[in-house]
Amino acid sequence: MISIVICSADQTELSKVSENIHDTVGIPHEIIAIDNREARCGICDVYNEGAKKARFDLVCFMHEDIEIRTENWGSVVKHIFESDPDIGIVGVAGGGYKSLAPAGWYQLEFHSEERSYQNVLQGYKFDDKQEIHAYHNPRNERLSRVVCVDGLWFCTRRDIALRFPFDGKVLTGFHGYDLDFCLSVFPHYKIMVTYEVLMKHASEGNFNRQWLDHILKLHKKWSYALPLTTSVMRGNEMYDIEKRSFERLIEQMMRWKYSYWKIQTMLWHSAKTKQMSTRVVFKAFRHLLKLHLHILPFPDGQRNGPTTA
Structure with missing residues (x-):
């Protein structure tokens, strides 16, 4: 059976x-x-x-x-x-x-x-x-x-x-x-x-x-179809979720010393989405740029940006 x-x-x-x-x-x-x-x-x-x-x-x-x-x-x-x-x-x-x-x-x-x-x-x-x-x-x-x-x-x-x-x-x-x-x-x-x-x-x-390296490969493949939900999303709820998610991810990738190019490439792949406006990806890129140029303080006080591939 x-x-x-x-x-x-x-x-x-x-x-x-x-x-x-x-x-x-x-x-x-x-x-x-x-x-x-x-x-x-x-x-x-x-x-x-x-x-x-x-x-x-x-x-x-x-x-x-x-x-x-x-x-x-x-x-x-x-x-x-x-x-x-x-x-x-x-x-x-x-x-x-x-x-x-x-x-x-x-x-x-x-x-x-x-x-x-x-x-x-x-x-x-x-x-x-x-x-x-x-x-x-x-x-x-x-x-x-x-x-x-x-x-x-x-x-x-x-x-x-x-x-x-x-x-x-x-x-x-x-x-x-x-x-x-x-x-x-x-x-x-x-x-x-x-x-x-x-x-x-x-x-x-x-x-x-x-684990994140594999998730990045997965999202390169599937970004065009994301995000997906089984619930009713109201107003700007989806946009707010994605904005928080991208900001948190960018900060984590910087802590783990991903290169600026690697993070930017992740955002380019995300811009393939057909499910929502790419405005959220543009906002995420601005967040990355501000952290990279030290225009924004890093959340945990660190100042060093991504350095490796």
């Missing part, structure tokens, strides 16, 4: 999650675990290989550092897809707004309930924090429609995974694959977050420069 694809880098973790899946999935299944310890292929190539090997009509892509707590979750997923043929992706965390400014699925500058829908027990590996139950269901729904989902766990139809393969040419590492897949599918199918499947995720992800 469901094929479960895992890109494995740790045999101990794989053994644990495989046992957990067998104990909880509740329907006929197969685990397609691809050992990537030596090959170190990008996750897009691994997932495409897994989708081709899948025997069942539903395919679940998941990390191996997960413990699913919901019994018979396979039946929940199967029922969701059977209930609506227009549903193409189901995850447990996602965002209802995908910005034009390069970012992940969670839009911090979007001060609205639409920015996240999730039901995940979140552990922390990189930060010294206690596990939290990240639950956000603002409309008390069984399913919430979103633009994109988090890659820790998501399910799709096998024919969709084959029709919209993961882009291993643009994304050669382990970041951005979930957003890219969702942006391919979004114009054709509904993307949903379910609150009926609960799992613990051991790692919060590492949102560092390597």
Whole structure:
């Protein structure tokens, strides 16, 4: 009934999650675990290989550092897809707004309930924090429609995974694959977050420069189609979101010593948008120029601008 694809880098973790899946999935299944310890292929190539090997009509892509707590979750997923043929992706965390400014699925500058829908027990590996139950269901729904989902766990139809393969040419590492897949599918199918499947995720992800490098590649590809939203945007709300997002991004890129040319190139790619006025990109360029020329003080007091590629 469901094929479960895992890109494995740790045999101990794989053994644990495989046992957990067998104990909880509740329907006929197969685990397609691809050992990537030596090959170190990008996750897009691994997932495409897994989708081709899948025997069942539903395919679940998941990390191996997960413990699913919901019994018979396979039946929940199967029922969701059977209930609506227009549903193409189901995850447990996602965002209802995908910005034009390069970012992940969670839009911090979007001060609205639409920015996240999730039901995940979140552990922390990189930060010294206690596990939290990240639950956000603002409309008390069984399913919430979103633009994109988090890659820790998501399910799709096998024919969709084959029709919209993961882009291993643009994304050669382990970041951005979930957003890219969702942006391919979004114009054709509904993307949903379910609150009926609960799992613990051991790692919060590492949102560092390597992650941002992949996000910049992703946005070079998709800027023409962004921003996207599943909510009604009022007045200048979208413009204000993007203005804040670009300013925050520019400041972060300067802290991480991206070159002025690299930041400017990011803005040029963003100007390809067909979804909103490029006025916001022009404003972002002015913000960059003022910081670069020290006309504006840097927010954290730093004065040194970008220096490297």
